[in-house]
Amino acid sequence: MNDENNEIKSKINIHWFPGHMTKAKRGMQDKLKMVDMVIELRDARIPYASRNPLIDELTQQKPRLIILTKTDKAEPNETNLWIQELQNEYTYIITLNILKDNVKKAILSASKVLMKEKIDRQIRKGMKPRAIRAMVCGVPNVGKSTLINRLANKKATITGDKPGVTRALQWVKMSSELELLDTPGVLWPKFEDEHVGMMLAVTGAINDKILPLDEIAYFALKYLKENYPERLIAHYGVELIDNNYKLFQSFGIKKGYMIRGNEVDMKRVIDTFMKEVRSDNFGKVTWEKTSEMPE
Ligand SMILES: Nc1nc2c(ncn2[C@@H]2O[C@H](COP(=O)(O)OP(=O)(O)OP(=O)(O)O)[C@@H](O)[C@H]2O)c(=O)[nH]1
Ligand SMILES: [Mg+2]
Incomplete structure (x- = not known):
């Protein structure tokens, strides 16, 4: 390893898990009991590096929808290859340009498929199906709040083209069918693989001030x-x-x-x-x- 890489690694390891992320992790752990499913966003330009091991660890027991975001910025052929690869591992994975695509239709139909058993059970018991509660999570700047705003048809949460915009967990109601929990982007305390840190830095998931x-x-x-x-x-x-x-x-x-x-x-x-x-x-x-x- 050369000096250049050592420099990057040490700087990233020292500063990159700020206090608000520790708090966010605890908040997510608390709220998990209340949610039916998890919507995990990853960046289509870096599908490997934007997979957050912390989210894997926290959300193991919940049905999970994976969304590759910012597909408008990634090479379509590569995105297709990634989808094929990830389909081996996850039941439901979709791609979205959150700014343009029909996100409402995509999320609602995916959520209904993932929650089918539960919804059917409620119907069998003669109940009106309760709104699906989904926690939206992912690395910083991947598009969580933008997605929620588009689903809610309003500026319910703050967005911005830099990491660390959302600081607290926040519920947003989309309709009687879907309620969403916005979460602050979290990273994990230590990069085992320096390539991952570099990828997150290149695409803007880490605050430039510490890079x-x-x-x-x-x-x-x-x-x-x-x-x-x-x-x-x-x-x-x-x-x-x-x-x-x-x-x-x-x-x-x-x-x-x-x-x-x-x-x-x-x-x-x-x-x-x-x-x-x-x-x-x-x-x-x-x-x-x-x-x-x-x-
Ligand atoms: N081109 C493109 N830009 C997107 C897409 N999704 C989100 N963005 C932009 O990415 C930036 C970050 O979006 P946010 O919704 O604030 O991201 P976040 O995941 O909530 O970020 P934190 O709250 O910092 O964790 C904004 O400038 C969005 O306009 C997308 O699919 N394509
Ligand atoms: Mg946000």
Whole structure:
């Protein structure tokens, strides 16, 4: 392992399980007794790294719907391969662009399938089926609150394009059929695998304030150069030279990010590059391919 990776690992391990996540974990544990099922969101760009072992551990006993979100930002072919892979493990898994797709229809029909036995039992007893209560969980910034707002047709919870927006658990009623519990995005206290930390950092699930952002940017640049070189060329209009420091400098020159006359403002270059990486400036990018994942 080189020094660069050591640096990233130590910084992530020290700071990345803030107090509100410990509280959230306890809150989720408490509320689990009250919910019928769990809706777990994972990021379609990083389906392996955004699987949260803490959620696996907490929610084992509950029926679980897995949703790969942000499919508009991931490569469709890769997403299909991931679905095939994950179908071996889970009963119900769907993909959603939460901003555009018909989320109501998708969630309601999936929930009814997962809850069928319970609903049938209530009907047999002559009862009107009670609203399904679902806990929505997943890593920070994956789209939990956005999903709930779309289901409720209103801004019932706060959303934002950064991790750690939701701080407390909150019930939101969608209809007489479905009630949802929004939860703060949680990570887990220690990354066993440094690749996972890197993936979560690249896609914006970890607060930048605790990250060595330039290391993350070098990693992202390397991956994009290897996998989507033509998109980088098209976006920046520069030749892709081997030396990544010099390449970042050439991005800065192209964008006119200069300080003190003729020096490139590297901080601005890196910050802008990471913003572009996390939006769709380089097209649809899947950061984890099924073919490269451990068994
Ligand atoms: N492109 C795209 N953006 C999405 C999608 N789902 C959510 N977003 C965006 O992702 C950002 C984070 O959404 P939130 O709903 O706040 O995420 P969260 O999971 O509640 O995050 P925390 O509360 O911080 O854990 C927002 O800017 C959303 O607009 C999606 O399917 N596609
Ligand atoms: Mg939220």
